[in-house]
Amino acid sequence: NAGVTQTPKFRVLKTGQSMTLLCAQDMNHEYMYWYRQDPGMGLRLIHYSVGEGTTAKGEVPDGYNVSRLKKQNFLLGLESAAPSQTSVYFCASRQGQGNEQYFGPGTRLTVT
Amino acid sequence: GENVEQHPSTLSVQEGDSAVIKCTYSDSASNYFPWYKQELGKRPQLIIDIRSNVGEKKDQRIAVTLNKTAKHFSLHITETQPEDSAVYFCAAIPSGGGADGLTFGKGTHLIIQP
Numbered sequence: 001n002a003g004v005t006q007t008p009k010f011r012v013l014k015t016g017q018s019m020t021l022l023c024a025q026d027m028n029h030e031y032m033y034w035y036r037q038d039p040g041m042g043l044r045l046i047h048y049s050v051g052e053g054t055t056a057k058g059e060v061p062d063g064y065n066v067s068r069l070k071k072q073n074f075l076l077g078l079e080s081a082a083p084s085q086t087s088v089y090f091c092a093s094r095q096g097q098g099n100e101q102y103f104g105p106g107t108r109l110t111v112t
Numbered sequence: 113g114e115n116v117e118q119h120p121s122t123l124s125v126q127e128g129d130s131a132v133i134k135c136t137y138s139d140s141a142s143n144y145f146p147w148y149k150q151e152l153g154k155r156p157q158l159i160i161d162i163r164s165n166v167g168e169k170k171d172q173r174i175a176v177t178l179n180k181t182a183k184h185f186s187l188h189i190t191e192t193q194p195e196d197s198a199v200y201f202c203a204a205i206p207s208g209g210g211a212d213g214l215t216f217g218k219g220t221h222l223i224i225q226p
Contacts, residue, residue, distance in 0.1 A: 099144045099163075
């Protein structure tokens with residue numbers, strides 16, 4: 001099992017550009033999450049999904065959109081990137097009845 | 113929503129000594145409290161967790177205690193070793209569980225002095 005994987009690992013964007021981050025998990029988990037991590041701020045929840053075709057807002061959803069067209073994939077989109085979105089983005093997943101969240105390796109995004 | 117406070121932000125201890133990191137939470141319905149260890153440039157890794165029906169849990173040199181009345185929980189690391197140096201995060205699942213994501217504390221940078 002690969003667990004949780006994220007694509008890409010690094011990316012540099014210019015202000016106003018768009019991009020999509022891909023999260024994939026092979027553990028048949030129902031729930032998937034996107035977090036961002038900034039220095040001194042810990043991890044903060046952006047959006048999450050409780051199953052294929054469903055999404056919900058987390059603590060810091062503004063400027064991001066998500067989609068869960070397939071159970072194993074959870075996409076995070078930035079339509080018009082801003083320097084404030086420079087961060088490390090982590091995806092996570094967990095089983096519906098369990099509590100432990102499994103994290104992906106992260107994507108380091110820089111917006112100039 | 114849930115709010116998790118974590119202290120201290122930096123903790124320096126001598127190798128072999130014990131380290132204690134403390135967290136408080138605001139949502140009395142929270143029932144799951146994990147601790148994650150994150151090394152530089154890596155993903156957070158779960159090291160221990162505790163549920164609200166348990167007061168203490170231990171795994172070798174690591175233990176977590178929970179005081180539901182006071183709404184605080186703590187991580188205890190004994191006989192610290194150089195490989196314990198990392199950033200540690202506490203977290204809670206708000207609203208009594210369900211599908212909610214984790215609410216994290218801001219982290220503690222643990223430094224083990226040789």
